[in-house]
Amino acid sequence: MKQFIVAGIGTEIGKTVVSAILTAGLKANYWKPVQAGDLDTGDAYWIRNWVPSATVHPSTYALTQPMSPHSAAEIDGITISLERFKIPTDQTLIVELAGGIMVPLNDRETNLDLIKHLNLPVILVSKNYLGSLNHTLLSYELLKQHGVPMAGIVFNGPENPSGEKFILNHTGLPLILRVNTESEINEAIIASYAHKINV
Numbered sequence: 001m002k003q004f005i006v007a008g009i010g011t012e013i014g015k016t017v018v019s020a021i022l023t024a025g026l027k028a029n030y031w032k033p034v035q036a037g038d039l040d041t042g043d044a045y046w047i048r049n050w051v052p053s054a055t056v057h058p059s060t061y062a063l064t065q066p067m068s069p070h071s072a073a074e075i076d077g078i079t080i081s082l083e084r085f086k087i088p089t090d091q092t093l094i095v096e097l098a099g100g101i102m103v104p105l106n107d108r109e110t111n112l113d114l115i116k117h118l119n120l121p122v123i124l125v126s127k128n129y130l131g132s133l134n135h136t137l138l139s140y141e142l143l144k145q146h147g148v149p150m151a152g153i154v155f156n157g158p159e160n161p162s163g164e165k166f167i168l169n170h171t172g173l174p175l176i177l178r179v180n181t182e183s184e185i186n187e188a189i190i191a192s193y194a195h196k197i198n199v
Contacts, residue, residue: 025194037066
């Protein structure tokens with residue numbers, strides 16, 4: 001039984017695609033604790049389309065607005081509480097965060113607090129763009145500083161061999177997968193990557 005949190009170095013990094021690949025490859029359940037906006041066609045919708053065999057657990061908080069969880073929750077008239085988050089299964093599970101590691105959930109707590117609350121190892125998703133090396137290393141150092149176990153890293157998008165080599169050497173994290181999800185994604189593409197994961 002393996003359970004992991006998928007965290008990105010920022011937004012629009014490819015967490016959902018990577019989560020789908022991991023869900024397929026590990027024959028895992030999927031859970032997104034907070035969904036902000038796109039309640040009918042959000043991340044869980046795509047997991048069901050790309051990995052039809054997966055069990056998808058409902059979000060603890062399903063917020064109506066596509067914005068930072070703390071702002072979306074305020075608009076919906078609720079307050080996100082860490083105590084409400086309970087891991088929904090003891091089976092293999094992929095947990096996808098909403099946004100980056102320091103995205104706020106309420107007036108005091110962030111995704112980092114949720115990571116520590118759930119107490120699962122993190123798979124960090126990086127994507128090559130100007131500044132991504134810095135963002136990846138900052139994310140790693142933050143998780144390390146707080147004693148969060150990290151299972152490894154996934155690189156998404158166009159390759160950056162020198163940057164990726166530096167990240168792997170600096171962090172010592174294992175490379176779980178390299179993907180390029182710039183093109184349209186479908187069930188077959190997810191399946192083609194699923195057997196390549198190393199975790």
